[in-house]
Amino acid sequence: MSVVQAAAKVYNTFHAPVAQLDQSIWLRTRGSGVRVSPGAPFFAVSFSQFLRLSFFCSDRMSAETALASLIEDLEQDRSLEEPRLLRQRIEALDDLDAFLSCAPVGQPIATTLLHRAKAIYSRLEFVNLSLYKSIRRNIQRGAGRASLLEWMPDGNDASKLANSRGYDYLDELISGVLQFEEPSAEVVQLESEMIAYQPTPARHIFDFIRRTALTEGDFPIDLGSGLGHVTLMASICTRANCTGIELEPSYVDCARKSAQPLNLNTVRFIQGDARTADLSHGTVFYLYTPFNGSILREVLNSLRQEAVKREIRICTFGPCTRVVAEEQWLTAIEPLETDGIAIFRSYY
Ligand SMILES: C[S@@+](CC[C@H](N)C(=O)[O-])C[C@H]1O[C@@H](n2cnc3c(N)ncnc32)[C@H](O)[C@@H]1O
Numbered sequence: 001m002s003v004v005q006a007a008a009k010v011y012n013t014f015h016a017p018v019a020q021l022d023q024s025i026w027l028r029t030r031g032s033g034v035r036v037s038p039g040a041p042f043f044a045v046s047f048s049q050f051l052r053l054s055f056f057c058s059d060r061m062s063a064e065t066a067l068a069s070l071i072e073d074l075e076q077d078r079s080l081e082e083p084r085l086l087r088q089r090i091e092a093l094d095d096l097d098a099f100l101s102c103a104p105v106g107q108p109i110a111t112t113l114l115h116r117a118k119a120i121y122s123r124l125e126f127v128n129l130s131l132y133k134s135i136r137r138n139i140q141r142g143a144g145r146a147s148l149l150e151w152m153p154d155g156n157d158a159s160k161l162a163n164s165r166g167y168d169y170l171d172e173l174i175s176g177v178l179q180f181e182e183p184s185a186e187v188v189q190l191e192s193e194m195i196a197y198q199p200t201p202a203r204h205i206f207d208f209i210r211r212t213a214l215t216e217g218d219f220p221i222d223l224g225s226g227l228g229h230v231t232l233m234a235s236i237c238t239r240a241n242c243t244g245i246e247l248e249p250s251y252v253d254c255a256r257k258s259a260q261p262l263n264l265n266t267v268r269f270i271q272g273d274a275r276t277a278d279l280s281h282g283t284v285f286y287l288y289t290p291f292n293g294s295i296l297r298e299v300l301n302s303l304r305q306e307a308v309k310r311e312i313r314i315c316t317f318g319p320c321t322r323v324v325a326e327e328q329w330l331t332a333i334e335p336l337e338t339d340g341i342a343i344f345r346s347y348y
Contacts, residue, residue, distance in 0.1 A: 090169040132176030170202035193293040214240035221282040224290025228255030235267035289318035307346035
């Protein structure tokens, strides 16, 4: 069995229980939190992270020898202190994490190596924290657009990324910049057709922002906005007036707490049910499959009524795309993306 096959096996085995979860769990890795829900369409940990993890854990290689060689490489590679090299730093941190958490039984890692690993870990984390802090400062003084858009993958990268699953270094960046609080463990019981919280991966949010080209005349509304990733990023990166509507009060509270210290005044979060919410000002509606079945039907009917009054765009992510694509009053404005963000325009 190749290392890749072995990693795929570990990955699938580890994730199999996710499909069988009967309640959401909150996973946290260095600054980024994600709630993994029953039947979650995306996984919390990237495949490459698992690949490295299983490689390091394979008994073909002594953990200590491999760690020593990794440490030497990282100690010599001062380029990792370059703020722009976030992806490489995150990969290095993932590698160190993998070692520090998975040394094979009976192969204790020498204390000096552990100290050196921890020193590199702190140094790289410090660079990341400084980067997040400087972007936050720019946002606070109203100059955040350029410093966040700098991280937007370009068109070619975006299409490559749009077809890959899971979270990556951009999610770390967004968590570090937006500094979400962990919501309370007590969450309202969702109805059977409602989908539990999971954030849109950041690269797809960038893709949404790039392809919708929102202007100050736009009023994007995220229906089922969770902690507010999409709404907050759209508000920082564009001049549009952004709204998030979310059923769960503790998520709304967290989203407001993220927006407030950033001095964002074109964003608001409303606690409520998308079925009864006021949609009359929206021009662009975003749905990361917040519900399905009859609830999705009811909300699509409301959106259709809005579309009779003015042209609207509907952006979807996840399984609801297939349902929305069937609507006769909508047309996909680009070849339909089923793995990434799909954008539809109403016509009457
Ligand atoms: C898959 S998450 C998407 C979160 C966010 N839009 C994003 O992309 O990062 C779906 C969210 O919809 C919310 N939700 C489910 N049913 C809802 C409803 N009827 N009205 C408002 N929010 C709802 C859930 O609480 C959850 O936070």
